[in-house]
Amino acid sequence: MSAEVLPYTVKPHPVTGLYNGKFGIWLFLASEVMLFGALFSTYIFLRIGAPETGPTAWPTGEQTHLSWKLGGLNTLILILSSVTMVMAWVQFKMDNLAKGRMYLIATAVLAIAFVAIKLKFEYMHKFHLGIKPSTSVFFAIYFTMTGLHALHIIGGVVVIAYFIGPGAKLWHENREYYTNRIECTGLYWHFVDLVWIFLFPILYLL
């Protein structure tokens, strides 16, 4: 009902060039930047403050027990999922529900693969080695940041699943509205990928 009463729910505002949802998602992402920004700052703060040697020294290379190969693989998976996400939106723009849906499904599958690798091969591996968040500040920040990131991925998958399934009803009522929502989801998705692109080097490589 709101689409009828409220202006610019579907059509862009003539001055800002944005429909409400897109504007909203940009603002939301700004707050997410601050959220992850605070965590990245924490990382820098703690790393700078860490002593050169001793039990609380910052681990590097081997000591981190992180495999850059798995991390790299996950990076590729996420980049690919960003591509499929764009493709989905393009297909909806071109009025092709079936193909768009296919791409959405592909995105969700890639995302699930990402989370699976993260949990099964990375977290489990650490737990087997007896490494927990409480082991050191490095692992504390590793688990917190990647955990929060994984939650963002899972949240994204839920939303995408919704648009593949029940949410697709909207397509038949208002194609533009539906496509807009996919666009917003896509923006969010790219942001989550971007976060990973920063996380990967600071945790796995540096």
Place this chain on the structure above:
Amino acid sequence: MSGDHHHEPSFIRKYVFSVDHKVIGIQYGVTALCFLFLGFCLIMMMRWQLAYPGETMPIIGNLFGEAAMPGGVMLPEFYNSLGAMHGTIMIFLGVVPLLVGAFGNYVMPLQIGAPDMAFPKLNMLSYWSYFLGGVVMLASFFVPGGAANSGWTSYPPLSDIATTGQTWWLFGMVCLITSSLLGSVNFIVTIVQLRVEGLTMFRLPFFVWAQLITSFLLLLAFPPLEAAGVLQLMDRLAGTSFFLPEGLVVSGVVQTQISGGGSPILWQHLFWFLAHPEVYVLILPAMGMVAEIISINTRKPLWGYRAMIYSTIFLGFMSFIVWAHHMFMTGMGTKISAFFATTTMIISIPSVVILTAMVISLYQGAIRFTVPMLFALAFLPMFAIGGLTGLPLGLPASDIHLHDTYYVIGHFHYVVAPGTIFAIFAGIYHWFPKITGRTLNKTLGYIHFAFSFIFINIIFMPMFWQGMAGVSRRLYDQTVYAHGDAVQSLTVISSWGAWMLGLAQIPFIINFFISIKAGKKVSDNPWEATTLEWSAPSPPPHGNFATVPVVYRGPYEYSVPGASSDYIPQHITTEA
């Protein structure tokens, strides 16, 4: 878009899970007023302990059980819980939800001529997230060990080793932060996108501008606290050491189970990065309301409207780079403290500009001393006292003596209590007719004002002397110190002021509830105001305006020369 708009919404959809900004605004308002009152009750109990340390609290002393007040005497841990919860409740559950959730939600869309907020469902979610946060906070009083007792600032390591209540506090905060984030996205989109035709940014009432800047502050300042909250939860629940260095010895026990390597200072940076912008969240909408009410009741355009807006924007921007003035005593270097002292002095300038503009607006006006106007006028000197006493705190050298004393308590209560709370009272008296179609009783209003004004000063003025004398805040019993004992009489005065202030609220509460049903009926525009909300029916129906208004002029066209009446509403085409 779907077909459900033909059905008459059920009671639950209409009044409980409503998506109408007006209903949500009222929900926010009532809930937050209750929390405000609760926060006040907590402090009234604390004031007993402060005035008469170790004495049995009369009447209610025995209601709280052995864990909190054995024999009716408050325990230090209960005192600390009350203090921490007073701060949290007042700020996060009382004042911000009132200023933004209630007034912002109700008035702002009306002032911009919008039918509703841009995302009505998000708006509802925001309220319920707030409500949940409130419930969690309240429930924390009943967990073993009581509610959070490490101050509203929750400095680790103390908060890391505190009782379970702290965990609840953190979960509560996460809900409240979520609520604020959803709300702020909604506000910004609404203000930017949904203004009616002709309502350019520089024709917006100042209140809307204040809400816009406030929303940006909420949007960008809260996430770091959310991050900090997550880190503290990890410390408490997963045993990490984000805020704990190695080698801690708590109550004689060496803490070998923690890895160490963290920093207690990190929390303070993250916390104050939020909490300084947060204090401007507490003041900007209040200034917005005061500005509206002053303009209406002086029958004169606001003086320096644009300067006020630029100042507000500047203030919002600056508020992100002053946070460490709360941390001068943590041992920061000279250069860093000089930087933050400088930004702190700079940020006081826009406040001076805004306040000056409001006072000059009185000049050559025709001032009507209505009840809302009295509260709005009182706001000005009260904020001035609070603001001016911020200066000695902002200079590191004088802060050495004043930091963490009652001087700080005095400083910020002058801005939030006789400042913001008076602005809230002004807003309630002012917009009550719009919300209910009836006015609050004037006589009771004058009584409420006069006594509130006197007693609130009696509470907070002595605190400056106490602080000068060196009495620390969060002190269960100041008489253990010679310098505290010497000024104990001030504490007694202050406490009596607080209880009398409590009594002074009775006329208001009576007035409030009676007037909803039996207040004098008034027209849609009883104050003869110009902004759009007064062109809607009182109370406005679903969708707000019968026909979508179009705006032709600025917000404060009062006493225009040659006009027949002394005000021209924004939506009136030409002066006939």
Place this chain on the structure above:
Amino acid sequence: MNRSRIIGVATVIVVIVCMMAPTVVLGQTDGPVASGHIIDGDYGYGMPPNASKDGHNVDNLIHILHWFMLALFVAWGIFFVYCLMRFRARAGHRATYDPVKAKVSKYAEIGVAAFEAFLLIGLSMPIWAATKNEPPAKELATHVRVVAEQFQWNFHYPGTDGTFGRTAAAFVDTVDNPLGLDRSDPAAEDDVFATELHLPVNKPVICDLTSKDVIHSFFLPVMRVKQDVIPGMRIPVWFTPVKEGRYEVACAQLCGNNHYSMRAEMVIEDDASFATWLEEVGKVEEFDEDELD
């Protein structure tokens, strides 16, 4: 009857009454403090007495600031009240639409900004720099380690050799080694522990602050010294006591249930009494140790 005039006048009176209320009720409740010791100095509604060499700088700044604030507030208040009385709504009086063109406000604002700059650059920064930048020379100063814990202040003197013994959390034992002194370190042998802070007068003091558990704040009201004590950090503060007497050490940061009673006493005395005290406290300790062996 002119209601607005009455309200205007009433407002002024109320403001004045409220300002005065706390100061009217003078009359000091002095008296000894809980611990049984008499604390020296005159305490009342102003700042506590100053017993340090540089404390007056802080006091001066605070006083200048408050005169400045008062002047601003009064000037501003007069204008405010004048407006309220002069421009109240009444029959035949209409507000003026056009804004006042006065430049006064601009000058006032610039004046305020300039004065703030002066306070900041002219007063606060030099004082801060003078008290925080250059520690006194080690040889000339009394050196004390201050170790805070819930809810007690511990003072650690290096003894005759002038060097502190090594300490570490691993050695902590609540009964006879609360500060975790490494007894095998030769420098530790003559170290002295106390729960009262004794200092010789007219000699700079350097206190190294550390905390065992949570954040505390080392507050010496009469010395105009306040410094947070943060676990994991070692923060030095320095000052020069110039007045003999018995004073208080307060904790100014919420540190737990008994934060309010985390109090210690500080005795400023002449060199001779300080030396005697140090020796006696040292002896008591050795005695204890012998007993334990």
